[in-house]
Amino acid sequence: MIDGGEAIRFESVSKRFGETEAVKGLDITIEQGEFFSLLGPSGCGKTTTLRMVAGFEQPSEGRIFLDGQPVETVPPYQRNVNTVFQSYALFENLDVFENVAFGLKRRKVARDEIRRRVTAALELVQLPARSDAKPRELSGGQKQRVALARALVNRPGVLLLDEPLGALDLKLRRQMQLELKAIQREVGITFVYVTHDQEEALSMSDRIAVMDAGEVKQCGQPEDIYERPRGEFVAGFIGISNLLEGRVEDSGEVAIGNGLRIPAPLPNDCARGDAVQISVRPEKIAVQEIEPGMVSLEGRIETRVYLGVSTQITVSLGDGARLVALEQATYRAQADDRWEVGQRIRIGWRPEHCLVLR
Amino acid sequence: MSERRFASLTLLPGAAWLVLLFLVPLGITLAISFGVTDELGNALYAWHPENYDRVFDPLFAPVLLRSVGYAAATVALCLLIGYPVAYYIARFGGRYKYLLVALVVLPFLVNYLIRVYAWTAILSDEGLVNGVLEDLGLTSDGVRFLNTPWAVIGGLTYGYLAFMILPIYAALDRMNPSLIEAGKDLYATGWQTFRHVTWPATFQGVLAGSVLVFLPAVGDFVSAQLLGGPDTYMVGNLIQQQFFDANNFPFGAALTTVLMAFLLIFMVFYLRSAGRAAAEARA
Numbered sequence: 001m002i003d004g005g006e007a008i009r010f011e012s013v014s015k016r017f018g019e020t021e022a023v024k025g026l027d028i029t030i031e032q033g034e035f036f037s038l039l040g041p042s043g044c045g046k047t048t049t050l051r052m053v054a055g056f057e058q059p060s061e062g063r064i065f066l067d068g069q070p071v072e073t074v075p076p077y078q079r080n081v082n083t084v085f086q087s088y089a090l091f092e093n094l095d096v097f098e099n100v101a102f103g104l105k106r107r108k109v110a111r112d113e114i115r116r117r118v119t120a121a122l123e124l125v126q127l128p129a130r131s132d133a134k135p136r137e138l139s140g141g142q143k144q145r146v147a148l149a150r151a152l153v154n155r156p157g158v159l160l161l162d163e164p165l166g167a168l169d170l171k172l173r174r175q176m177q178l179e180l181k182a183i184q185r186e187v188g189i190t191f192v193y194v195t196h197d198q199e200e201a202l203s204m205s206d207r208i209a210v211m212d213a214g215e216v217k218q219c220g221q222p223e224d225i226y227e228r229p230r231g232e233f234v235a236g237f238i239g240i241s242n243l244l245e246g247r248v249e250d251s252g253e254v255a256i257g258n259g260l261r262i263p264a265p266l267p268n269d270c271a272r273g274d275a276v277q278i279s280v281r282p283e284k285i286a287v288q289e290i291e292p293g294m295v296s297l298e299g300r301i302e303t304r305v306y307l308g309v310s311t312q313i314t315v316s317l318g319d320g321a322r323l324v325a326l327e328q329a330t331y332r333a334q335a336d337d338r339w340e341v342g343q344r345i346r347i348g349w350r351p352e353h354c355l356v357l358r
Numbered sequence: 359m360s361e362r363r364f365a366s367l368t369l370l371p372g373a374a375w376l377v378l379l380f381l382v383p384l385g386i387t388l389a390i391s392f393g394v395t396d397e398l399g400n401a402l403y404a405w406h407p408e409n410y411d412r413v414f415d416p417l418f419a420p421v422l423l424r425s426v427g428y429a430a431a432t433v434a435l436c437l438l439i440g441y442p443v444a445y446y447i448a449r450f451g452g453r454y455k456y457l458l459v460a461l462v463v464l465p466f467l468v469n470y471l472i473r474v475y476a477w478t479a480i481l482s483d484e485g486l487v488n489g490v491l492e493d494l495g496l497t498s499d500g501v502r503f504l505n506t507p508w509a510v511i512g513g514l515t516y517g518y519l520a521f522m523i524l525p526i527y528a529a530l531d532r533m534n535p536s537l538i539e540a541g542k543d544l545y546a547t548g549w550q551t552f553r554h555v556t557w558p559a560t561f562q563g564v565l566a567g568s569v570l571v572f573l574p575a576v577g578d579f580v581s582a583q584l585l586g587g588p589d590t591y592m593v594g595n596l597i598q599q600q601f602f603d604a605n606n607f608p609f610g611a612a613l614t615t616v617l618m619a620f621l622l623i624f625m626v627f628y629l630r631s632a633g634r635a636a637a638e639a640r641a
Contacts (some may be wrong), residue, residue: 042437054539055542056539056542075542075543076542076543077542077543077544077546077547077551078540078545082543082544083539083540083543085536085539085540086536087534087536089534089537089539089540090540091537091540091554091555091558091559092558092559092638093558093559093561095435102541102544102545102546102554104547106544106545106550134638136638136639150544151543154545156543159638213503327572
């Protein structure tokens, strides 16, 4: 559904609040029909970015284009975007139907059409039966659906979602993630989704921009972000990063603190002696069952955490270096009783699963 | 002793205070309102309900209507002045929020009587305002402020403005600021957002403020006494007259009882509305 046209473009956008620089030199283009996530820890500038698109904040520098048009002089109520707020921000004095109809009424849409579109929007979010309930009578998940319907009913060019699932419990969250994604496919509207939950971003997005301290650290597809993180922050923020400090050796190896030399796919411009970090995802680490061609190390199990579908073990390599391995509880593994703390084991991984970061 | 029993003991001083100093005098007032006076003007307990007929004597109708009218005008003025003040403090007060609230309350450190008395100096024919107007050449023979309805309503508004600002401020401060953004996000202009979002969300505060201003304003006698004249007397002045000048305690008590019954209607209306809102907020 991504049709190539540009929905939003940021041109060196910065935002300062007094001394603090919330967003620094943002340059991103978001395509039409894209599910685009802004991912980062709290205070990284992702919500500020969203609010600048909505028109609640003005950039200190740079320009934002919506549908190719600069929007600095366009007030929020004239922008072709709608927002789903983190707190839902439903109007308590209005019932569900009136809440959803609010935007259409302000735009002087005919009564019959309002009725038709509100009904359709409530069906889209699977809430048609509660149209005369007041917001306070709804559960968190239902409020979320009303907030979504209230925004989508206006058929905006872009839908902005500010951590919309943050207040829901885990199970409902998972379900709403699937539904949100399905709804986005169905309506084909560009979604800009702010979240601090990496799993949420990975599972829903077409593309993700990982932000930290006001800057975009990496922007790309979920697979890119996860498999080929650029830099320590992205590697650390998405999943368990397993970083080991080391120095580049002549032999195409990285020497880590305790004298171990680990073969790694070094970038071409690495010189001997460069300080680098290597990273291996926990699920890529084999425990005990080392295959030919794998990098293999010996260590001691420091902790063992049983997680149901998997067991997470921390392996100390000596000299402060440690790696986390996730062993899936497949038919082959009796993961819950396999390892003891203190046990010495071998771990290993395929060289291509090792990532060199600078 | 259970915690609950002990907790109810803490009510005792307050309850005793209210019973002795409020309920007992109220009972006496009620009893005297049916009484008569002897030749010397002393009140005697009796059964003389005709006191109440006199309250509704057409002679006093203008005073009663004037009181309600002045109080209503005061509520309207307080709302007009107070809402923007509360709005500014709640939304844009930032770190000066509490200082600004303190400034709103500050005049209350000075007695109401003294504050209104100060107004006579400002508004009198040779007062501050007329002095400035003459210096500016806007008037030569002075503008009459005192003894006009405007002076009385102005005094009432000045006296009770904080009662309007504080509950509205509290309502605005409680309100989720995202609601205003949601309004704008859904194509409502500034005015439409206020009309359809902010005003309904803060209406309980407006209601509370209106009742808190209306109740004392209806019964007020200070403003009319100091800033008004016989043409602007309110029911409070009439009651005061009965007790202190005319020495007609029974009629004064009857007026008081009727006034209280009238105010009680508003009080009940307000409490029910507030109770409903609280129940809704809990649900």
